[in-house]
Amino acid sequence: MDPMLAEKPVDLAALSPVDLHHRVAQFLYLEARLQDTHAYDAWEQLWEDDAIYWVPANGHDTDPERQMSILYDNRSRIKVRVEQLKTGRRHTQTPRSELARLISNIEVVGVEGAEVSVRANVLIYEDNLRGETIWAARNEYRLRLVGGAFRLVRKKIGLVNNARPVFTLSFLV
Numbered sequence: 001m002d003p004m005l006a007e008k009p010v011d012l013a014a015l016s017p018v019d020l021h022h023r024v025a026q027f028l029y030l031e032a033r034l035q036d037t038h039a040y041d042a043w044e045q046l047w048e049d050d051a052i053y054w055v056p057a058n059g060h061d062t063d064p065e066r067q068m069s070i071l072y073d074n075r076s077r078i079k080v081r082v083e084q085l086k087t088g089r090r091h092t093q094t095p096r097s098e099l100a101r102l103i104s105n106i107e108v109v110g111v112e113g114a115e116v117s118v119r120a121n122v123l124i125y126e127d128n129l130r131g132e133t134i135w136a137a138r139n140e141y142r143l144r145l146v147g148g149a150f151r152l153v154r155k156k157i158g159l160v161n162n163a164r165p166v167f168t169l170s171f172l173v
Helices: 017-036 040-044 075-087
Strands: 047-056 069-074 098-112 115-128 131-146 149-159
Touching (some): 017 149, 069 075
Antiparallel strands (some): 098 115
16 A cells, blocks of 8 residues: 555544544444444444443442442453344343434543543433333443544443333343
């Protein structure tokens, strides 16, 4: 490949706030679409090897190493979760839930090197045989720019009602 045609690395700190926000928002919308359409393999490929996918229980400032979480997955556990969903044998996802996500209040919190910290509010509409459920969350993300594209390093889903029992959270949240 001609070195003059190679894409120059993006310096996140050098991007205008508007351009950075746009790139982050487009990534979050892509992730949401992959989750909502059950594109499990494509969603899994968004994750870095040092990833953490976390849904705290009983509050938002808990320590996942010392207290119970609804979900606390490293990269290998994310892969196992995706493989389980792809079997079609999860009784709470037979048939699969119909999902639609709304993402709003996207805030770029900070940039450090090739990583950006982001917050966003999310509403997830779920329709399945048990009925309709609305899930509300305050999400925190750490995204890493790799080869010109963002990848997930950390995703914390702070369910607004996580202090109450959560009966069937069996889809990619």
